[in-house]
Amino acid sequence: MQLHTSAIAPSPRRVHIFAAEKGIDLPRVEVDINSMENRKQPFMELNPMGKVPVLELDDGSFLSESMAICRYLEDLHPEPNLLGRDAREAAFVEMWNRRMEHEIVLSVFATFQNTHDYFKERIEQVPEYGEVSKRNVLGRLAWMDGELAQRPYVAGDRFTVADITLLAAVDFGRVTGIRIQDDQQNLARWHESVSSRPSAGA
Numbered sequence: 001m002q003l004h005t006s007a008i009a010p011s012p013r014r015v016h017i018f019a020a021e022k023g024i025d026l027p028r029v030e031v032d033i034n035s036m037e038n039r040k041q042p043f044m045e046l047n048p049m050g051k052v053p054v055l056e057l058d059d060g061s062f063l064s065e066s067m068a069i070c071r072y073l074e075d076l077h078p079e080p081n082l083l084g085r086d087a088r089e090a091a092f093v094e095m096w097n098r099r100m101e102h103e104i105v106l107s108v109f110a111t112f113q114n115t116h117d118y119f120k121e122r123i124e125q126v127p128e129y130g131e132v133s134k135r136n137v138l139g140r141l142a143w144m145d146g147e148l149a150q151r152p153y154v155a156g157d158r159f160t161v162a163d164i165t166l167l168a169a170v171d172f173g174r175v176t177g178i179r180i181q182d183d184q185q186n187l188a189r190w191h192e193s194v195s196s197r198p199s200a201g202a
Helices: 010-022 066-076 085-113 129-146 163-174 185-195
Strands: 004-005 028-030 054-056 060-066
Touching: 004 010, 004 060, 010 066, 010 085, 010 163, 054 085, 060 066, 085 129, 085 163, 129 163
Parallel strands: 004 028
Antiparallel strands: 004 054, 054 060
16 A cells, blocks of 8 residues: 655644554645646546545555545554544544544635635635634634533543544644634644644654
């Protein structure tokens, strides 16, 4: 297997951290998204959506979407478990991971796509929507600060993929000025804890 990826994009970082937590050494093929290599051939043959990451399997097939890749890696390497040990925990991890995606990740991405110069010549930007998205995600970070007053990690008492999703979003948000606020001590404590894991630098 090898991972077609980008060191600067947040979605691939989820897979990087996930694989590192499991001790999986995935050979990487760096895709130059700055030059839009991901939107050209031959990359488009790997993923017609033009997005990274893409996991090239040993049978020559290509698996895209970061969570699909994480689920595949979890099945190959069940331990340490990151998606839930039983039906109940798996359901709650899935719930919290989906919340992180829908309530935080999407707004972080929308802020970047609509307000940052990186996308100025790539898409039709709607700056007003970007600013609304930024306000939304800042509100959701305040919500998560309250949630993390009740438990050490996003989905419970241990580190899971939901923490990986939130970590990638929070760190990428800095590009557009989205930051943990001074009064969000629970979120700051969580961020310091998960950032100190060796996998965070993968």
